[in-house]
Amino acid sequence: SREFSLAVVAGDGIGPEVTAEALKVLDAVTAGSPVSIRTTEYALGAGRYIETGDVLTDEDLAALTGHDAILLGAVGGVPGDPRLAAANIERGLLLRLRFSLDHYANVRPTRVYPGVASPLADAGDVDFVVVREGTEGPYVGNGGTIRQGTPHEVANELSVNTAYGVERVVRYAFETATRRRNRLTWVHKTNVLTNAGALWRRIVDAVSAEYPGVAVDYLHVDAATIFLVTDPARFDVIVTDNLFGDILTDLAGAISGGIGLAASGNINPDGAFPSMFEPVHGSAPDIAGQQKADPTASILSLALMLDHLGLADEAKRVTDAVTTDIARRQGAPRTTSQIGDAIAALVSDPATTLS
Ligand code: NAD
Numbered sequence: 001s002r003e004f005s006l007a008v009v010a011g012d013g014i015g016p017e018v019t020a021e022a023l024k025v026l027d028a029v030t031a032g033s034p035v036s037i038r039t040t041e042y043a044l045g046a047g048r049y050i051e052t053g054d055v056l057t058d059e060d061l062a063a064l065t066g067h068d069a070i071l072l073g074a075v076g077g078v079p080g081d082p083r084l085a086a087a088n089i090e091r092g093l094l095l096r097l098r099f100s101l102d103h104y105a106n107v108r109p110t111r112v113y114p115g116v117a118s119p120l121a122d123a124g125d126v127d128f129v130v131v132r133e134g135t136e137g138p139y140v141g142n143g144g145t146i147r148q149g150t151p152h153e154v155a156n157e158l159s160v161n162t163a164y165g166v167e168r169v170v171r172y173a174f175e176t177a178t179r180r181r182n183r184l185t186w187v188h189k190t191n192v193l194t195n196a197g198a199l200w201r202r203i204v205d206a207v208s209a210e211y212p213g214v215a216v217d218y219l220h221v222d223a224a225t226i227f228l229v230t231d232p233a234r235f236d237v238i239v240t241d242n243l244f245g246d247i248l249t250d251l252a253g254a255i256s257g258g259i260g261l262a263a264s265g266n267i268n269p270d271g272a273f274p275s276m277f278e279p280v281h282g283s284a285p286d287i288a289g290q291q292k293a294d295p296t297a298s299i300l301s302l303a304l305m306l307d308h309l310g311l312a313d314e315a316k317r318v319t320d321a322v323t324t325d326i327a328r329r330q331g332a333p334r335t336t337s338q339i340g341d342a343i344a345a346l347v348s349d350p351a352t353t354l355s
């Protein structure tokens, strides 16, 4: 038997709603199998901060680090909640985890599943993955504000790009391309961000020489948004920096039929730290608590996790069930738990028919 220990951070808003469905599917896929995945829940997020004043303590971080993987729902409170004025849950929790656990490859796959209601009339055969750098760029918190509140306020966010950090994620993206269709598009804004752009270009060119079988092209990020809408089937692997990758992957989620379908893995490829799997979306305060959220992104993030843990068969059973469920979607919208139930039933028995 193979045993794994999984940390579960359901979080805020729709986080607990979608995570409950992913855990249902996890139960279904491990039932009667020699694989056992023990889960430990961690109450972290805006709710926990409001209750205790803690965002992520050193003890929390140490405990999370001891697991084989982390499954996260979403974190973030209701905009304007005065109780959150003094905290930043996104930085203090999510980014602290990504940075501390060295999640340098933020892997965000996009497929337009057969039968899905994409806003693109004829999306074509869309199947690409964005490898978003996860530990650098303008996210690092290297900035500051002076003269705050005066007419001369200055607010800086410095984008940090290191040769070490860029090379390792670029290398990861080339490796990803070799396991796919051998096409890599790197995205930046080299025409304006000339310093970071030159570093990225030099590193892509150098690593590219080691992968003669991978065809490489480059797009400025603004043009990349055009092609993601007009011809998304052209992409195989996209590699880009932390902020561009954030923006492109919400767009990718939208074209795939909704942000509720977009999964991600925050990967520490070296395996020194647990990787973390989460939907691309946030806590969606506008629909929280109403059973309106699509849990598919969380369920597909679970599949990415199973694959990462070496459980390729289990991962495939989950993605197959999702594929079947999506192809059957029509008519009245289902609740979050109805979608989770349907996918869990398909995992248990792929021959399950519509009830
Ligand atoms: P959001 O992704 O939470 O919501 C954007 C829109 O998408 C909303 O209309 C929402 O209802 C819809 N949506 C999101 N997930 C959905 C789902 N599963 N099914 C159906 N519709 C869905 O983005 P936001 O409103 O910009 O952010 C809300 C909060 O979440 C903020 O505090 C933000 O910082 C945080 N956030 C957290 C994460 C994370 O925990 N990984 C990611 C993104 C945003």
Ligand code: IPM
Residues within 6 Å of the ligand: 090, 091, 094, 095, 246, 280, 282
């Ligand atoms: C995401 C989110 C996060 C990000 C925020 C909440 C810090 O938008 O996972 O895409 O920008 O990475």
Ligand code: MN
Residues within 6 Å of the ligand: 246, 247, 250, 280
């Ligand atoms: Mn985002």
